[in-house]
Amino acid sequence: MDIENDQEPSVPGRELVTICLLASVAGVVIGGVGGAFRWCLNHVERWRLEMVEWAHTLPGPGWLVPVAITALGALLAASIVRWVPLAAGSGIQHVEAVDRHQADPPGFAVLPSKFVGALLGIGSGLVLGREGPIVHMGATVGAETARRTGNADQVRLLQTAVSGAGLAVAFNAPIGGALFVFEEVTRTFRFRVVVAVMFSVATGVACSRLIIGDAPDFAARPVATPSVALLPAFVVFGLLTGLVGAAYNRLVVGSLHLVDSFRSLSPVTKAAIIGGLVGLLSIVAPWAAGGGDALVQHVVGGGALALPVVAWYVLLRFVAGPLSYAAGTPGGLFAPLLALGALWGLLYAGVCEAIVPGIDSSLAIPMAIVGMATLFAATVRAPLTGVVLVVEMTAVTGVTVPMLAASICAVVVAHATGTPPVYDSLRERMLGASPGTR
Structure with a gap:
């Protein structure tokens, strides 16, 4: 910059x-x-x-x-x-x-x-x-x-x-x-x-x-500042999230190419088919569809979700986001990324609680909030924007240091994979395509 x-x-x-x-x-x-x-x-x-x-x-x-x-x-x-x-x-x-x-x-x-x-x-x-x-x-x-x-x-x-x-x-x-x-x-x-x-x-x-109104977008449960001893857990989380973010970027672009390959179908027909698939998904798991605000509020508000359910939602939204974007309708990537990041952080915290001595359920909400900023940083490569956005949306400042550590680790790993930032890929695609600007 x-x-x-x-x-x-x-x-x-x-x-x-x-x-x-x-x-x-x-x-x-x-x-x-x-x-x-x-x-x-x-x-x-x-x-x-x-x-x-x-x-x-x-x-x-x-x-x-x-x-x-x-x-x-x-x-x-x-x-x-x-x-x-x-x-x-x-x-x-x-x-x-x-x-x-x-x-x-x-x-x-x-x-x-x-x-x-x-x-x-x-x-x-x-x-x-x-x-x-x-x-x-x-x-x-x-x-x-x-x-x-x-x-x-x-x-x-x-x-x-x-x-x-x-x-x-x-x-x-x-x-x-x-x-x-x-x-x-x-x-x-x-x-x-x-x-x-x-x-x-x-x-x-x-x-x-x-x-x-002027309230933050999400009413997060009060979060205590994590101990410095837990910082390595956030660093590892950032390194893993860099890989997740790079994979998500590839899936977004790959989904666009895949949908475009069905040239016998009109764009309107393809959008309707994708809409039907996502609608079917909403019957199986209602929070797997939509922008994800209600899901994020449940997570950062301290709502309970069993670990297998969290893993299931991570998988569903990881696929449903790029698929929905490939429909070519108006809509962005940020909000679904925040929801996926919160789920991914919650999943990581649950796994750590099960296998790492000294880590308990108190890590869940801090890791979910950190996950929102970290996955954003890994995909968009704008770590400061991601950190500030999440702090303003949740009014939680106690996890700023682990959020910064995890976000920069995620950016470094995502960059090392050779995967471009998502909007760079989409801009190149837009400039090289005919009228569509997805």
């Missing part, structure tokens, strides 16, 4: 004022849009879980109801992508490509397409995250706001800056959203970008909290 200061030309006062005003306006807009999206998604997700419970009470083939609903949601979301191809997938790779002058900034049509398409896909049960659509909607809002000035440089600047506000709104994590821009999107600190990011993030999160 480069830190540019003396090398960067000074910003004229009038331009700086313009950037601050535009970033603030765009932040207010994405705060309202992103907050409304989260509010809608929360209600749709609650309805989905209630629907799955209701389906279990139906006589005969009641299990077909969730299958049909997820298939229909995926089909409708993929139909929207047919009209607006840029709405497919996460959108973060497109934000990065625009910042690198490899693609054009998004047009306004991306915003309603992402909003509705992601509600249909994620809300029906696909294992996708809310953050990708909100980040892309933020980039769209930023680009559209700056277009009013007629300055091409500010269009790219604002689309990049307000994408960070989108991530901040998605996770109610303002510092994490800002770091995401510096560590992952631009990989540099430039004064104009820093100013635009800070203004858009501050106004965006402030506005979104009027809709979704």
